[in-house]
Every structure is written in C-alpha cells, then in structure tokens.
Amino acid sequence: MFREFFCYTHYPIRFNRVLRKIYVFRHNGNGGVLDxxxxKAYWFVGKSKFGGGYIYDLRCHSLSVDGVIDFTFAVGGAFDSQAEVLQHWEMIRRYMxxxxxxxxFPPLVLVLSTEPTWRNCITLQVGGASGHSPFFMxxxxPWAFFRxxxxxxxxxxxxxDEVEAECQIPTDDPYRLPEPASSGEVIGLDEVAEAALxxxxxxxEAAALAYEAAYSKQI
Known part of the structure; x- marks a missing residue:
C-alpha cells in the first residue's frame, strides 16, 4: 500500500553536467535529496527476475569514504537486455x-509526462504491453485504473531551493525542452527530425547488441 499509494508521483534524478553532480530525490524536506x-558514482547493470526471465536496468551505488555502499538507485526504466541498458548509459555518459x-543525434526528446492524468496512466500501462495481442493490451x-x-x-x-539554484537553465539554452502535457507527445521535432531520431x-540499439554479444557476459 505505502509503496504505491500516499507517497510521490515520481522520484526524479537530476544530472548537472556543469558541476558534475547527480541529485537523487528521495522525499520532500530536510535530507530528502542525495547529492x-x-x-565517485559506481555504475553497473542491474538484473532482476521477472516472470520466466530477467529484466535489466541501470543502477548506481553511492559509496562512503570507506568504500561502503550507503545508497543504491536506478535510472530510467527496465529493459529486456543488457544491450539496451548500455545504450541508455552511453547517452548519459556522453552528456555528463x-x-x-x-x-x-541528441536523444534528449521528452516523451513522458509526469502529470497524473487518466490518459497518461492508460498510455503508460497499455504501452508497456506493446508487442502483445490487442486483447492482452x-x-x-484495470491496472491503468489503479495507477x-x-x-x-x-x-x-x-x-x-539550493538544488534549484545550482541547476538553473538559461532561457536561451538550445537543449532546453518542455515536458509534454501527455505521454507519447513529441515536442519540438518536425517529421524529418523525428525520423532521424x-x-x-x-x-x-544495433551497436549495443553487437557490443553485448562481443564483450558482455550474461549473468
């Protein structure tokens, strides 16, 4: 109940390329943000059992001065292969x-909305079942309703306030993008740019799969 209800709509993570810092939101109030x-961040590919197989995600350890893990968090969603995690990681690494x-090609297009609307809940829930039959989707x-x-x-x-002050984005920054009102909506791209994306x-993805086949060890 208290993992999904009466908590937070989402748990954002901020990457500050200029100050080379990561801000991890945990809760509102004092001590609620990991700086x-x-x-000094320790990144790795996480693995979890899901159904009859496994899913993978990008995880990070925060280490104490003694090298002891004091906090772990994941960035982004879950993927079906390590290759997709590597693709996600490479985008973040190059950016930072x-x-x-x-x-x-800057894949920094925002296609998800954090607004808790009925439409967004349907898009996220049904979209997660894409690739299956329409009946299954x-x-x-019902899961969209409970979401x-x-x-x-x-x-x-x-x-x-101190995090907001450190992460001010100039209004003329060419990479500044607005959050879409609805998930799935692409803002600021014409048809040519969208096709290039x-x-x-x-x-x-093809490059990540080739890398995984050559160097990565399935665990």
Whole structure:
C-alpha cells in the first residue's frame, strides 16, 4: 500500500553536467535529496527476475569514504537486455563527460509526462504491453485504473531551493525542452527530425547488441 499509494508521483534524478553532480530525490524536506559527485558514482547493470526471465536496468551505488555502499538507485526504466541498458548509459555518459553536442543525434526528446492524468496512466500501462495481442493490451486497463488512483493519492516531488539554484537553465539554452502535457507527445521535432531520431535509436540499439554479444557476459 505505502509503496504505491500516499507517497510521490515520481522520484526524479537530476544530472548537472556543469558541476558534475547527480541529485537523487528521495522525499520532500530536510535530507530528502542525495547529492552525489559524478566521478565517485559506481555504475553497473542491474538484473532482476521477472516472470520466466530477467529484466535489466541501470543502477548506481553511492559509496562512503570507506568504500561502503550507503545508497543504491536506478535510472530510467527496465529493459529486456543488457544491450539496451548500455545504450541508455552511453547517452548519459556522453552528456555528463562531454556535452549534448557529442551525441550522434541528441536523444534528449521528452516523451513522458509526469502529470497524473487518466490518459497518461492508460498510455503508460497499455504501452508497456506493446508487442502483445490487442486483447492482452486491453486486459491491462484495470491496472491503468489503479495507477490513476494511486497517482492521485501521491504528492509531487519538490526540489530544495539550493538544488534549484545550482541547476538553473538559461532561457536561451538550445537543449532546453518542455515536458509534454501527455505521454507519447513529441515536442519540438518536425517529421524529418523525428525520423532521424528513430533511425539513431535503431543504430544505437544495433551497436549495443553487437557490443553485448562481443564483450558482455550474461549473468
């Protein structure tokens, strides 16, 4: 009950490329945000049992001065293969260690909305069943209803003033993007740019799969 209801609509993570810092939201109030140095973060591919197989995600350990793990968090969603996690990781790594310009095609398009609307709950729940039969996708609608209920019992996360001050984005920043009102909506891309984005994602996934086959060990 208290993992999904009466908590927070989402738990955001901020990457500050200029200060080389990561901010991990845990709760509102004092001590609610983990402030982590990018160069001291320990990243790895996480693995969890799911149904009859496994899912993977990008995880990070926060280490104490003695090298002891004091907090662990995940970034982004779960994937079906380690290759997709590597693709996700490479985007973040290039962004933090270089600049958005170093990405072959900036995949920084926002397509998810954090607004707890009925439409967003349906999009996220049914979209998660894509690839299955339409009948199976319809069976997920009750979960969308419970997602909507739980989201509307939750509070919005609020960054402390000091974090907001450190993460001010210039109004003329060419990479500044608004959050869409509805999940699945693409803002600021014409048809040519959108086609280039999907082409980039296909090439990136193929490269990640090739890397996984050559170097990565399934665990």
């Amino acid at each position: 982590l140095n990018w160069d 260690e270089g600049s958005p310009a170093e990405l072959p 319809l069976l997920t609608l 909507w209920i739980s989201q509307n019992t939750c509070r919005r996360p609020r960054w402390p 999907f082409e980039y994602r296909e090439r990136a």
